[in-house]
Amino acid sequence: MTDDERWLVIDGRRWRRTDPALPEDVVEALKSHLGQARSAVRQAKRSGDDAAMRRARDRVQVAKTGLGERGPEWWDVAEADRLLQARDALDQLAE
Structure with a gap:
């Protein structure tokens, strides 16, 4: 695996790519939750609600951890464990 497959560079900053081994439906669901959470961050900032x-x-x-973009580097973790981590993240976000 090359660095280009592991990292994405935007404006000179290096970001970890989403784990390519994750099924597309899992990635889509996690990205949907991510977008909702980012929206909630913006709303909480506007309202000044620290708990939110x-x-x-x-x-x-x-x-982000479920997508493999944070936490242990996905290329150092067994694929089965990465999928389990992603599904666990979906379970947590569904609550």
Whole structure:
């Protein structure tokens, strides 16, 4: 695997790519939750609600970790464990 397959560079900043081994339906569901959580972060910032901000940021973290974009580097983790992590993230976000 090359660095180009692991990292995405935007405006000179390196970001970890989504785990390519995850099924498309799992990725789509996690990205949907991620978008909703980011929207909740913006709303909490506007309203000054610190508790809502913490909850929303926690949801962003769970979604990003499920996608493999945070936490242990996905290329160092067994594929079965990565899929389990993604499905666990979906379960947490469904609550």
